[in-house]
Amino acid sequence: MTKRANRLSFYANSKAAPSLRTGCVLVALAGRIDSEIVEAEAMQNLTAFVLDPDTCLQSALLNAELPDITLCPTASADQLSDSLKTGRADLIILDLQLPDMTGIELVAELRKRNPDIPVILLSAKTPSEEDWISAAYEPHLEVIQAPVTVGKLRYHLSRLFKRGSALADQRRHEIDVAPVEDLRNDKGRLDAELISKMFDLNMTELASNVGITRQALSKTPDSLSIQPALRDFERIARSLLLVTGSGKGLRMWLNSPNEKFDDHTPLEILKLGKVRLLADWIDDARLGNPD
Numbered sequence: 001m002t003k004r005a006n007r008l009s010f011y012a013n014s015k016a017a018p019s020l021r022t023g024c025v026l027v028a029l030a031g032r033i034d035s036e037i038v039e040a041e042a043m044q045n046l047t048a049f050v051l052d053p054d055t056c057l058q059s060a061l062l063n064a065e066l067p068d069i070t071l072c073p074t075a076s077a078d079q080l081s082d083s084l085k086t087g088r089a090d091l092i093i094l095d096l097q098l099p100d101m102t103g104i105e106l107v108a109e110l111r112k113r114n115p116d117i118p119v120i121l122l123s124a125k126t127p128s129e130e131d132w133i134s135a136a137y138e139p140h141l142e143v144i145q146a147p148v149t150v151g152k153l154r155y156h157l158s159r160l161f162k163r164g165s166a167l168a169d170q171r172r173h174e175i176d177v178a179p180v181e182d183l184r185n186d187k188g189r190l191d192a193e194l195i196s197k198m199f200d201l202n203m204t205e206l207a208s209n210v211g212i213t214r215q216a217l218s219k220t221p222d223s224l225s226i227q228p229a230l231r232d233f234e235r236i237a238r239s240l241l242l243v244t245g246s247g248k249g250l251r252m253w254l255n256s257p258n259e260k261f262d263d264h265t266p267l268e269i270l271k272l273g274k275v276r277l278l279a280d281w282i283d284d285a286r287l288g289n290p291d
Contacts, residue, residue, distance in 0.1 A: 077098070077106060080092075081109070081110065081113075084110065084113060084114055084117075085113060090117070090118070091117070091118050091119075091120070091157070091160075092107075092110065092117055092118070092119045092120070093119070093120040093121075093122065094106060094107075094119070094120075094121060094122070095121070095122050095123075095124075096121045096122065096123040096124075096143070097123075097124070103121045104121070107119050107121075107138070107141065116140055117140065118140045118141075118142075118157075118160040118161065119138070119140060119141045119142070120141075120142050120143075120144055120153070120156055120157075120160070121141065121142070121143045121144070122144055122146065123143060123144070123145050123146065124145075124146045125145075125146075126145065140160065142156040142159060142160055144156055180234050180237045180238050180241065182194065182198060182237075182247070183195050183198060183230075183233065183234055183237060185222055187222065189222040189224075189227060190222065190227055190230035190231065190233070190234060191221050191222045192206055192210070192217050192218075192221035192222070192226070192230065193221045195230060195233045195237075198237060198247055198250070198251075199233065199237075199251075199254065199267070199270065200251060200254070200255075200267065201267075201270060201271070203217055203218050205270070205271050205273075208271075208272075208273035209229065209232070209233075209270065209273050209274075209275040210226045210229040210230065211229060212226065229275075232275040232276050232278075232279040233275060233279075235279040235282070235283065236275070236278060236279050236282055237250065239282045239283070239286055240253055240254075240282070253266065254266045254267040254270070255267055260281070266278055
């Protein structure tokens with residue numbers, strides 16, 4: 001048990017790579033691609049939906065050093081789109097020049113339902129300036145110019161999934177710093193009265209966490225000077241609302257005995273004035289290190 005958990009307990013108790021010809025039209029890899037596996041140049045347990053009239057891509061993939069890929073032919077881009085509505089795809093690879101539209105146009109259509117799917121565009125010739133510009137504004141898109149080797153494909157896969165991982169981390173951070181609107185008044189400030197209602201704490205108990213008197217807290221519940229202290233309550237609310245999905249779920253968790261706190265409830269920890277300790281413990285738990 002860490003020092004933090006002990007403190008909570010204490011306070012509670014007191015090779016040659018074949019080329020992939022760009023005449024191959026479309027591939028969607030379904031399953032799950034792990035970025036570490038891609039970076040290690042080993043893709044396993046993948047299913048590929050293939051639209052390839054001359055089967056060149058199938059032959060290349062079968063002979064390439066890309067193990068454990070199951071190929072599932074599709075008859076058209078429409079069939080692929082329908083498949084994406086009912087299943088999960090991890091990657092789309094398509095020709096920049098398609099019979100009825102450009103690859104960029106098809107990507108735009110697919111993005112309406114699948115905004116984050118990584119896409120690789122294969123081009124037999126140098127893409128136009130317009131295509132390059134369109135690709136530049138697409139964080140989940142890579143353009144590969146022929147000849148396309150397996151090594152080059154792996155390289156661009158690695159770029160895509162590294163970028164996707166970074167974007168996912170950024171989004172998680174944005175969620176983590178997002179305000180909990182139910183705790184903020186019309187001035188955008190954290191309000192002790194709103195926090196009191198959400199956490200079922202009276203103003204005296206809340207004041208003990210903020211470090212001021214109940215009278216001062218009641219007089220100015222959204223004072224600028226207490227905003228840093230109130231943010232610990234917002235940290236707790238943000239995490240618990242994400243996990244439980246509602247204010248009711250949050251209060252149920254706060255009122256449930258927890259073995260980490262010697263079967264005291266988290267609410268009892270708050271009533272002891274230890275909001276920072278509880279907020280830190282919840283953050284640790286979310287990061288997978290609660291002990």
